[in-house]
Each structure stands twice: as C-alpha cells, then as structure tokens.
Amino acid sequence: MMILRSSPASPFGRKVRIAISLLGFDDQTRIEPADPTDFSDSLRRQNPLGKIPVLIAEDGAVYYDSRVIVDFLDERAGGGKIVPREPRQRLAALRLQALCDGILDASILTVYEARWRALEHHEQKWLDHQAGKVTRALELLESNPPVLAAAAGSLPNIGQIALACALGYRDFRFGEGWRNAHPRLVAWLDAFAARVPAFAATKPTG
Amino acid sequence: MMILRSSPASPFGRKVRIAISLLGFDDQTRIEPADPTDFSDSLRRQNPLGKIPVLIAEDGAVYYDSRVIVDFLDERAGGGKIVPREPRQRLAALRLQALCDGILDASILTVYEARWRALEHHEQKWLDHQAGKVTRALELLESNPPVLAAAAGSLPNIGQIALACALGYRDFRFGEGWRNAHPRLVAWLDAFAARVPAFAATKPTG
Numbered sequence: 294m295m296i297l298r299s300s301p302a303s304p305f306g307r308k309v310r311i312a313i314s315l316l317g318f319d320d321q322t323r324i325e326p327a328d329p330t331d332f333s334d335s336l337r338r339q340n341p342l343g344k345i346p347v348l349i350a351e352d353g354a355v356y357y358d359s360r361v362i363v364d365f366l367d368e369r370a371g372g373g374k375i376v377p378r379e380p381r382q383r384l385a386a387l388r389l390q391a392l393c394d395g396i397l398d399a400s401i402l403t404v405y406e407a408r409w410r411a412l413e414h415h416e417q418k419w420l421d422h423q424a425g426k427v428t429r430a431l432e433l434l435e436s437n438p439p440v441l442a443a444a445a446g447s448l449p450n451i452g453q454i455a456l457a458c459a460l461g462y463r464d465f466r467f468g469e470g471w472r473n474a475h476p477r478l479v480a481w482l483d484a485f486a487a488r489v490p491a492f493a494a495t496k497p498t499g
Numbered sequence: 500m501m502i503l504r505s506s507p508a509s510p511f512g513r514k515v516r517i518a519i520s521l522l523g524f525d526d527q528t529r530i531e532p533a534d535p536t537d538f539s540d541s542l543r544r545q546n547p548l549g550k551i552p553v554l555i556a557e558d559g560a561v562y563y564d565s566r567v568i569v570d571f572l573d574e575r576a577g578g579g580k581i582v583p584r585e586p587r588q589r590l591a592a593l594r595l596q597a598l599c600d601g602i603l604d605a606s607i608l609t610v611y612e613a614r615w616r617a618l619e620h621h622e623q624k625w626l627d628h629q630a631g632k633v634t635r636a637l638e639l640l641e642s643n644p645p646v647l648a649a650a651a652g653s654l655p656n657i658g659q660i661a662l663a664c665a666l667g668y669r670d671f672r673f674g675e676g677w678r679n680a681h682p683r684l685v686a687w688l689d690a691f692a693a694r695v696p697a698f699a700a701t702k703p704t705g
Contacts, residue, residue: 337635342636356594357594368590383570384574387566387567391566391567392547418615429547
C-alpha cells in the first residue's frame with residue numbers, strides 16, 4: 294500500500310486524492326492524517342518542510358510536493374494520463390496548475406493571517422496584495438475557462454484538477470462570493486464535478 | 500528572442516537564468532527587469548499572480564512559474580537535459596527541486612515579514628515556523644548532499660540548480676551563518692560553482 298499523509302482540509306492534498314482516484318489507485322493507497330502543526334507527528338521526518346501532502350510508496354520512497362506526487366502517480370499509471378505528454382498540451386496543463394497553485398498559495402496566506410496573528414496585527418496591505426492575485430487570476434480564468442475533453446473516458450488534466458481544487462477552496466474558506474462574478478467558472482466547476490466523482494468525495498472539512 | 504521577466508534579486512529567476520545558460524539559450528533570451536510591486540508594470544497582465552519569473556516565447560506564449568519555465572526550456576533543448584527522463588532520476592531531481600523551492604518560500608516569507616510589517620507586528624512564532632523548515636531541510640541535505648555527475652559535459656539537474664539557488668539566497672539575505680554547520684554543503688556549492696559559470700554570473704544584487 295502507498296501511504297498519503299494529508300488532511301481533509303488541505304487543497305493540495307485534495308489535488309492528489311483526486312489524481313489517485315482518477316488513476317485507479319484508491320485500492321492501493323491508505324490515507325494517514327497528518328497535522329503540520331504537531332511536532333510529534335512523523336511528518337517532519339518524512340518532509341523536512343513539514344508540509345502536506347506527502348506520499349510514501351511501497352518501497353519507502355517519499356514524494357512531495359503535490360506536483361511531484363502527481364508526476365510520480367501519472368508515471369506509475371503508464372504516463373500521459375493526467376499530465377499530458379504532447380508538449381503544447383503538457384505546458385498548458387502545467388501552467389494552469391501553476392496559476393491555480395498560486396491562487397491557493399495566496400488564499401492560504403490569507404487564512405494564515407487570522408490563524409497566526411492577533412487581529413490588531415493583521416496587515417491590510419498584505420491581505421490586499423494576496424487578494425489581488427486571486428482576483429486577477431479568477432478574472433483571466435473566467436474570460437477563458439479551460440475546456441474539459443469531450444471524449445468519453447478521457448480524464449481531466451492536472452491543471453483542471455488544480456482549478457477545481459482552487460475553486461473548492463474558495464468555497465470552503467471564503468464563502469461562495471466568488472460565484473457571483475464568475476458564472477462561467479461556476480458552470481465549469483459543475484461540469485467538472487459531474488465528470489469526477491472524487492471531487493464531491495473529497496469535499497474539504499475541518 | 501525569448502523574454503524573461505525577472506529581477507536580479509529573485510532566486511527563482513536565478514534558477515531559470517542558470518537553466519537558460521546551461522541549455523545554451525543565452526543568445527536567444529533577453530532579460531527584461533520586472534518589479535512585482537509596481538502596478539504599472541505589464542507583469543500582472545503576463546502573470547495574474549504578479550510573480551516573477553515569467554518567460555515569453557517568440558510565439559507570445561507565456562510561461563510561469565519557474566518549474567514550468569524550466570520544463571519548457573528543457574523540452575525546447577531536446578528534452579532530458581536538466582530534467583532527467585528516466586523516472587527514478589527524474590523524481591529524485593523533482594523532489595530535490597521541491598525541497599529547495601520550499602527552503603526559498605520559507606526564506607522569502609521571512610524577508611517579507613520585515614518588508615511588509617512594522618517591527619512591533621513581527622510574529623516570532625511564524626518566523627520560527629519558517630526557520631524550522633529551513634533548518635530541517637539543510638540538515639537533511641548536509642547528511643546526504645546530491646552527487647554532481649562526474650562525466651565531462653554532463654549538466655547538473657534542476658534539483659541541483661535549485662539547491663545552489665537556495666544556498667545562494669541564504670548567503671544573500673541571511674548572511675553566511677548557514678555555512679558553519681554545513682561544511683559538506685559548502686563544498687558541494689563550491690563544486691557546483693566551479694562547474695557552472697552561470698552561478699557566479701547570476702549572483703543576486705538589490
């Protein structure tokens with residue numbers, strides 16, 4: 294069995310869990326909860342950065358971060374399944390993943406402002422800086438949502454999986470406010486969820 | 500000509516600049532400075548996250564973040580040059596890159612604490628949290644530094660390039676204190692610098 298160290302709230306963990314499901318590895322993976330704030334957790338020995346997700350393969354090899362785990366899983370599944378091989382498609386998927394990981398990074402730093410600092414120390418300029426990244430990225434995506442492959446059985450790519458996780462994280466931590474100004478992304482996310490049962494199954498909690 | 504938007508201080512920009520040099524693209528690339536804090540800069544239209552580096556190819560295609568740019572450049576150079584193709588080597592290089600990118604992220608958040616916040620709002624627990632990531636990562640790397648391929652003409656891989664940039668950023672922003680406890684990494688960095696002239700040529704300023 295592979296072991297995935299993650300938490301039910303982690304959007305990067307969700308990305309990997311959806312990849313595991315789409316690639317058919319659910320039966321070969323056990324999820325072992327990890328708490329990045331708990332110093333007694335073995336997580337820091339597995340990944341010195343103390344970040345989740347971390348994947349531990351049967352041979353003991355440890356993989357992080359989420360992009361590297363997905364690369365490993367796609368290779369294990371034969372290659373070219375959710376990380377396209379054709380250079381143009383591949384780079385479009387990887388750039389979309391980078392954009393959506395960036396939405397997540399900015400969103401997480403915003404959540405951390407409240408988690409790590411007293412209210413009177415919150416820095417509005419910093420929060421605005423992070424919010425600007427999210428606003429501009431969602432605007433670009435709304436103007437040109439990615440296209441889910443129409444072919445039956447074709448899998449969404451890692452960029453699209455990352456987008457679903459980024460939008461899901463906005464819902465989870467910031468409420469559904471983003472939905473008003475982004476009707477095309479709302480429709481896109483509905484279509485993604487209809488195609489990918491693992492999306493609903495990994496809805497964040499905590 | 501390709502255009503690289505970066506700044507002389509950016510460690511992720513340095514990673515890309517070293518890749519460009521190693522892959523022989525210096526003559527095909529123009530570096531155009533970018534200031535992520537300047538709202539009038541076209542950077543935010545090229546990358547809505549407002550982050551550097553960004554690469555703009557001759558056909559106008561825009562690539563970010565640094566990992567995606569390196570993937571594009573390696574593919575353009577024929578593939579398998581600094582991003583290995585053999586799965587085991589590839590994943591080791593990508594994991595090392597993820598670890599070193601994590602050292603950089605933690606280091607940059609530490610620099611940002613002073614840049615974005617009044618001294619009396621600095622949060623020691625947050626700074627300790629980031630320092631812990633760096634300490635544990637450097638400890639792991641010191642116990643087992645990566646091995647530079649001995650063959651004449653063989654290139655360092657992207658994980659090794661990222662490590663050199665991470666150590667260089669520690670020197671640049673935090674002084675040379677890390678060197679005392681990490682003699683094997685110091686020797687490794689000297690060997691890397693001797694093999695890769697672009698390392699000295701991209702020494703950060705600013």
